[in-house]
Amino acid sequence: MERKLLEVDNLKKHYPVTAGLFARHVADVKAVDGVSFFITEGETLGLVGESGCGKSSLGRTLLRLEEPTSGQVFYKGRDITAWNKKQLKELRREAQMIFQDPQSSLDPKATIGDSIGEALLIHGVTSEKERLARVEALLQRVGLEPGHATRYPHELSGGQKQRIGIARALAVNPKLIVADEPVSALDVSVQAQILNLMLDLQGELSLAYLFIAHDLAVIGQVSSRIAVMYLGQIVELADRDGLFQRPLHPYTQALLSAVFLPDPHRKRQHIPLAGEVPSPIAPPSGCRFHTRCPRVMKVCRQETPIFQPIDKDHLVACHLYDGK
Ligand code: SF4
Numbered sequence: 001m002e003r004k005l006l007e008v009d010n011l012k013k014h015y016p017v018t019a020g021l022f023a024r025h026v027a028d029v030k031a032v033d034g035v036s037f038f039i040t041e042g043e044t045l046g047l048v049g050e051s052g053c054g055k056s057s058l059g060r061t062l063l064r065l066e067e068p069t070s071g072q073v074f075y076k077g078r079d080i081t082a083w084n085k086k087q088l089k090e091l092r093r094e095a096q097m098i099f100q101d102p103q104s105s106l107d108p109k110a111t112i113g114d115s116i117g118e119a120l121l122i123h124g125v126t127s128e129k130e131r132l133a134r135v136e137a138l139l140q141r142v143g144l145e146p147g148h149a150t151r152y153p154h155e156l157s158g159g160q161k162q163r164i165g166i167a168r169a170l171a172v173n174p175k176l177i178v179a180d181e182p183v184s185a186l187d188v189s190v191q192a193q194i195l196n197l198m199l200d201l202q203g204e205l206s207l208a209y210l211f212i213a214h215d216l217a218v219i220g221q222v223s224s225r226i227a228v229m230y231l232g233q234i235v236e237l238a239d240r241d242g243l244f245q246r247p248l249h250p251y252t253q254a255l256l257s258a259v260f261l262p263d264p265h266r267k268r269q270h271i272p273l274a275g276e277v278p279s280p281i282a283p284p285s286g287c288r289f290h291t292r293c294p295r296v297m298k299v300c301r302q303e304t305p306i307f308q309p310i311d312k313d314h315l316v317a318c319h320l321y322d323g324k
Contacts, residue, residue, distance in 0.1 A: 002040040011035045011071035013061040030280050031057035033232035044209040046223030054232040055212045059178040096174040100181035102165030106153040113149030119171040138167040159190035178210045217259045228252045231288040238314040248316040250293050
């Protein structure tokens with residue numbers, strides 16, 4: 001039976017907004033506002049939504065890179081939300097993050113070998129000889145040469161830097177990787193190489209991924225299940241085929257209508273998304289999507305839809321499915 005590796009329960013991350021000379025607390029940016037889901041060992045859960053919907057805040061908060069406002073996160077059944085620094089160090093060995101811009105996490109003055117070696121040192125690999133051997137093995141594992149260890153970040157291409165980002169994450173033998181838009185800054189052909197590398201490593205190392213992206217086509221290539229996020233909340237969650245073949249939420253339907261279909265006999269009607277994403281400081285009443293939804297009803301403006309199962313493993317928050 002598949003075991004739950006990570007379980008998130010009603011997680012919230014609000015950022016205070018202050019004003020005036022005395023930095024008075026006047027409001028909150030509700031970046032993550034009551035999110036629940038789980039990831040099983042070795043699976044990829046895709047998390048998709050427009051930029052600014054709270055995906056990255058969610059990824060950082062569930063790894064305690066940012067402190068949650070409320071809610072709980074269980075890793076292997078243990079609630080990590082109250083863990084102290086020492087316990088968090090233990091978590092960092094198991095759960096790592098890959099960023100969209102690997103450059104930002106690489107010291108421009110340090111060689112690649114030192115950057116990867118630093119992660120090993122933090123986690124107790126103190127012998128220099130052992131560190132070098134591990135660095136070279138990691139470089140080879142992500143498709144680079146051992147000689148890349150002596151290079152500097154500015155000497156590498158975008159795809160090579162992302163491979164370094166993956167090697168750094170792998171240095172501590174993690175079980176979970178939160179990958180935040182790991183290929184969005186790369187050319188399409190390089191994107192495919194990095195996605196294939198991530199899939200190969202998943203097979204070899206039984207890694208679980210939370211794969212965050214704004215592009216549903218990319219998410220669809222790597223994910224076994226997909227969660228759709230809008231304005232701080234998950235509005236639909238299903239296995240990949242269920243979501244692609246039968247999207248239920250009007251927001252998912254709009255996102256999916258923009259995805260290119262390789263089969264020329266299949267056509268999808270494009271559903272344009274009207275208007276801007278509302279402010280997460282004052283989200284709309286009722287259903288947060290009602291200001292942009294082509295199927296909005298009176299009830300949508302007044303009552304918050306419940307996130308409920310419609311089919312096996314297919315959940316949605318939308319009044320169109322009330323009582324179904
Ligand atoms: Fe649209 Fe109403 Fe469903 Fe929200 S609850 S997605 S506004 S139909």
